[in-house]
Amino acid sequence: MKKVFMTGATGGMGYESLKQMLSDTCKKDIIILVRDSEKNRKLLKEYSGNKRLTIRWGDLLNYKDVYDCVKEADLVLHIAAFVSPAADYYPKKAMKNNYGSARNIIQAIKEQNRADEVKFVYIGTVAQTGDRMPPIHWGRAGDPIKPSMFDYYAVSKIAAERLVIESGLKYWVSLRQTGIIGPAMSKIEDAIMFHNCFDNVLEYVSDRDSGRMMKHLYQYDAEGTLSSDFWGHVYNIGGGESCRIDAFQLFKDLYGAIGLTKLEYILDPKWQATRNFHGQYYLDSDKLENYLHFRQDSMQYYYDSYLEGLGAVAGLSKVLCKLPGGQKLMGSILKNRFKKLALTEHGTLHFIKDNVEDHIDAYWGSRKAWKALPDNINDMEHFKDWDKVIPIDHGYDETKPESELTLSDMKGAAEFRGGKCLSGEMRTGDWSGKLKFKCAFGHTFEASPRLVLEGGHWCPECERKSWNYGERAKRDPFFAQVWNPLHEEDEMREYPKVVSELEV
Numbered sequence: 456m457k458k459v460f461m462t463g464a465t466g467g468m469g470y471e472s473l474k475q476m477l478s479d480t481c482k483k484d485i486i487i488l489v490r491d492s493e494k495n496r497k498l499l500k501e502y503s504g505n506k507r508l509t510i511r512w513g514d515l516l517n518y519k520d521v522y523d524c525v526k527e528a529d530l531v532l533h534i535a536a537f538v539s540p541a542a543d544y545y546p547k548k549a550m551k552n553n554y555g556s557a558r559n560i561i562q563a564i565k566e567q568n569r570a571d572e573v574k575f576v577y578i579g580t581v582a583q584t585g586d587r588m589p590p591i592h593w594g595r596a597g598d599p600i601k602p603s604m605f606d607y608y609a610v611s612k613i614a615a616e617r618l619v620i621e622s623g624l625k626y627w628v629s630l631r632q633t634g635i636i637g638p639a640m641s642k643i644e645d646a647i648m649f650h651n652c653f654d655n656v657l658e659y660v661s662d663r664d665s666g667r668m669m670k671h672l673y674q675y676d677a678e679g680t681l682s683s684d685f686w687g688h689v690y691n692i693g694g695g696e697s698c699r700i701d702a703f704q705l706f707k708d709l710y711g712a713i714g715l716t717k718l719e720y721i722l723d724p725k726w727q728a729t730r731n732f733h734g735q736y737y738l739d740s741d742k743l744e745n746y747l748h749f750r751q752d753s754m755q756y757y758y759d760s761y762l763e764g765l766g767a768v769a770g771l772s773k774v775l776c777k778l779p780g781g782q783k784l785m786g787s788i789l790k791n792r793f794k795k796l797a798l799t800e801h802g803t804l805h806f807i808k809d810n811v812e813d814h815i816d817a818y819w820g821s822r823k824a825w826k827a828l829p830d831n832i833n834d835m836e837h838f839k840d841w842d843k844v845i846p847i848d849h850g851y852d853e854t855k856p857e858s859e860l861t862l863s864d865m866k867g868a869a870e871f872r873g874g875k876c877l878s879g880e881m882r883t884g885d886w887s888g889k890l891k892f893k894c895a896f897g898h899t900f901e902a903s904p905r906l907v908l909e910g911g912h913w914c915p916e917c918e919r920k921s922w923n924y925g926e927r928a929k930r931d932p933f934f935a936q937v938w939n940p941l942h943e944e945d946e947m948r949e950y951p952k953v954v955s956e957l958e959v
Contacts, residue, residue, distance in 0.1 A: 458484040459673050460528035462515060462556065463535030465495045467639045468578070468632065471666030472534060477505060481674040486524050488513050515556035518563070525563040530574045530676060532669055533560055539582070539608040540647040543801055546607030547954045553611035554618070554956045561622045574626035574686065576672065577619045581633045581657070581691070582609035584911065584937075587735040589838040591845050591940050592656045595739040596631070596689045598847045599934045600911045603731045604817040604922045604950045613918065614956035616689075620906045621889070626686045629910075630668075630743065633693050634734070636757035637662035641764050646802035648793075650732050650818070653703040653724075654838045657734035658693035661752035668692070668749035675747070685746050687887070689909050693740030697753035703837055705754075712758055713769050713785075714776030720786025722832045725825065726797050726804060728818035730941060738844065816948050847936050849908060858884040865890055865904055872913055873931035895930035919955035 459476070463469030464487035476485060484507045489495050491512040502508050513520030515535060525531065535556060542549035557577060564573045585601040587594050602609035616629050634640070636659045675681035693699075700708075706722060715721060744750050762769045775781040797804035806814040807825060819825040829835055850871030851864045862881040869876040873895030881890060886909075889901040894914035906912045913934075917923065925947035928938040 457529035458486050458527050459530045460486045460524045461532040464489055465498050467635055467662055468665045469534040471662045472669035475666040475670040479670050479674055481677050483677045488520055488524050518559050521559040522563040532576045534578050540645040542608035549607050550611040550954045551959050554615045555959045557615040557618055570623055571625040575624055577629045579616045579629045579631040580612045581631055582606055582733040583613050585733050586731050588730055588941055589654055591937055592735055593738050593844040594735040596691055597849045597909050597911050599937050601937055603733055617912055620910055628686055629689045631691050634659045635662050638760045638764055641761040646796050646799050649726055649797050649803040650728050651702050652728050652732055655702045655732050655734050656736055658736050659698040660692055660694040661756050664749050664752050668747050671747045671749055690743040691737045691740045693737040695750050699736050700754055712762055714773035715782055715785055717782045718832050720783050721790050724828045724832055724835050728803055731817045850933050860884055872933045921952055922950040
């Protein structure tokens, strides 16, 4: 058997995947490509003598390093990414790393004339579909691609996923990762915590389940038990019902675990954005679970990780919060600590204090909308109808088998997106052949039915230029479904993008 080439082995998901793959009964060897640093060498020291593991010190942006790793492998697990919140501060670096690495891997496979042999697993992100606040908080693959304003991690991953889907590889798959719960998430201290709106939702997955997913994927593939129809699709990674939660409930659970139940002492409605984050509950995450059987953890795993990380502090907090005035004191300590984050470059208080107008519009709609927020968390009304699903129409007859997709279907789907399908012919049931389209703004481009219908992608020129969502929603009924319910009719601000994949 050839080897597995895995990237991102020193990251949260990658390291957990490596641990589980090396402990597995399947004896397939693994190659990892890792940047040479003292931190990475220390992390991987315990595996340096493992005969099943080959550690290559190098860089995913060095084509020769990538080529040499791909040459020995028949399965590539591309987990590595330059993620948020770091990507928020360095958008060009995010694009260079996330798009550039995917391009190098695909190019290496194709230059080795192995496009029909090597299997490529790409890890995307829930951030690609952006803000899906209530009432449109349930979603699935094929919903409109809609990265939130200023989310360059999502922008870079969208460009990379487009490349993967249109790569021409016979065996590819895009797995869109959700928020990963575990010790690493509980240690994040960054202004991004104020971007996550109180009524925002996520269907999380644990780091352990993510590692188990990768282990099973490579194991089932090696054993020949992974169905061939797994390949060539886009899937949402989610932990299922036990991992679905809204942000306000998450705060209540976390602070309640350390005895802080009076949230007015720590949570301020005017510090928290009311939109423009990302997250959704999934209508389709069971699809991936049915292939890879990885779910074991619930949100309780995160709460346990959180308390374990706090150590003795958790017990002290519980005791303090039982004393008269204890909750107020504990809340003020934490709130003063968080205020420093909220005043940093990407903090919500900084946006307000320094009148960063484009960010104020993006995260609240307007300064007027921000001012209208209550001063006390107890005066906020929270969404409650979490089980109600508002389905997003994908603009074609999804009850038909894939083998019956026609040019007429694609023409109708293009019109539903405010554009046209310009192609004069299409082989029935061909989801990978590219067709020619025109978007509502007059840009012409080529795209496969798979990219458009299952990926939710549309015009690459519009995507790389700006966030022009208000105008797009007026011309594109498909996109309007995920914009209009969350915005006023006169919200027409255009937000230019500072980087695109064409610069990489």
